[in-house]
Amino acid sequence: MSLPAVPRPRPSRPSRVARTLIPLIGMAALTACGGSAASASKGDPVQVGLGAANGTKTVRAGDRLKVTASGGVLTEVTVTDPKGRRLPGGLGNGGTAWISRAKTAPGTKYSVVARTKNAQGGTFEAKESLTTAKSDKLNKLVLSPGSQGATVGIAQPIMITFDFPVTDRAVVEKHLKVTTSNNTTGSWGWVKDHSGKDRVDWRPKEYWKPGTTVALRADLNGVDSGGGRYFAKDYDLAFGIGRSQVVKVDLDAKHLSFMENGKEVRSIPISAGKPDAEHATWTGTFPLMAKEGTINMKQHLARAGRAETVGLGDAYNKMVRDSMKLTNSGTYAHAAPWNADNVGRTNASSGCIGMIDSDADWLYGKIQVGDPFEVTGSSVRGKADRTNGIGDWMVDWSRWRKNSALSSSS
Structure with missing residues (x-):
């Protein structure tokens, strides 16, 4: 159905070093619509707000996002980034709150869709977006083998060397995925390189089988490596194993x-x-x-x-x-x-x-x-x-x- 336009307050633009920008969003900042006119007419729309899980109205990079409902309950919340990847989360407090399990990334626009129901059974949908500011602290990495499509020997591990220390190693490791053409068994291991930098290597249990193709997906864009130092991109690597x-x-x-x-x-x-x-x-x-x-x-x-x-x-x-x-x-x-x-x-x-x-x-x-x-x-x-x-x-x-x-x- 068509609803009259509702004026929307716009937050002021943050300074360059600020890390987020969106305040709590009330009913005046959301567009609500129902599945039908009859459904939408059953009572007042549910008010939906956005904030950080820690209780602040401003959502900063690295916060967990919180969506709240007043005058009803949330039935479904979907939060996606520009690549269509969902920010995972779950409902709580009897359906009046949804909290993300993952932290928000810097410099990322999130689209929020919240479906709600009021006490009279009326159903509504609220849509909004928020954009986190770019982080002023970044971590970068170097991959080895260093050339896409390279052919290497049977003892060559995948090596990722980081510019800055990684203190949230488990979080980073969870975003690293290795796939092989023959389901090779292997494991990540954290080491220090000769210069003292943090490095994580993936080596197979035994030497690679000749002809194996290997792919790495480092889904790190927006991941905090520790202390608020984020990665600003994802990384991919593909190579093959040569003769034994x-x-x-x-x-x-x-x-x-x-x-x-x-x-x-x-x-x-x-x-x-x-x-x-x-x-x-x-x-x-x-x-x-x-x-x-x-x-x-x-x-x-x-x-x-x-x-x-x-x-x-x-x-x-x-x-x-x-x-x-x-x-x-x-x-x-x-x-x-x-x-x-x-x-x-x-x-x-x-x-x-x-x-x-x-x-x-x-x-x-x-x-x-x-x-x-x-x-x-x-x-x-x-x-x-x-x-x-x-x-x-x-x-x-x-x-x-x-x-x-x-x-x-x-």
Whole structure:
């Protein structure tokens, strides 16, 4: 039916730093209509108001929205954002109030539809909208693998590194969804990266199956990462898993085996780090972080602030080809022609895994980011720290799952 227009008070525009703008909305600010003229004529329309669940009339970003009814009850409330996503909530107080279970996001327009019934059985519908102001504090993130549609190795986890600390980890983790083409079992785990930033990784229980396709949906727009620091967008990532390739490095035997589908296709002699506390090569499982080609090793690590961690001195002040990065502290596999006499005989490097040029060229051509280097043998340094590179495979599956913020409920 058609109702006469009702004047609507307009709230004043907030300052740039304000985080919301809509006051309590009374009957004068709502349009009411019934399913039929007869229904609408049964008594006075129900008055509907909007506010925050904490009792304030102003709804701020991060508040829970409250819809109230006076002179009747609410029968249904729907609150949606511009993408059609609902703000979940439920009725309470005998139907006189509806409170959202999720918090409102900054910089978001919400459309509210409230259906009501009065004591005489008259039914009505009230419509309104509110817009929260943009937040002055944001959190951002970096995804890895970093390229959409990339093909990576069987040990590559999904990694999300945050610009600012995440204190509401469970809330953030609930908005992260991983889907795979073969229902791979995996879990999120929270870690610190080498710079101390918060990072959450999703790794499978076992190495990925070759050919698996993986998709991440980070539905984070408007989510508070803690302390009122919000995300301002959603994120998507899709990539695929390549061939089954594993590099098995035996420090004691001074050789590595390149495995394809569980079979050795090439045995390569190596010279690893000197057997002392300063130069010994770390052990553990290292997904290949990057293929960096030919670099000046000392200058490259110095720019990253890491040259001192591997005792390079002037020995590595040279161009190094076929550089394959394994840790943040400077462990690489690469060609080492200056150490050729020791390859296959003595561990004499500054911590890296060195090969003659032809073997390094071959391995560099075959390897892909995310392929695991499984380094075993005697090492006075033992396993690398989990923050030193991609350390997700340094622990077994049961321990990894405990790193999830939702582990108690999983």
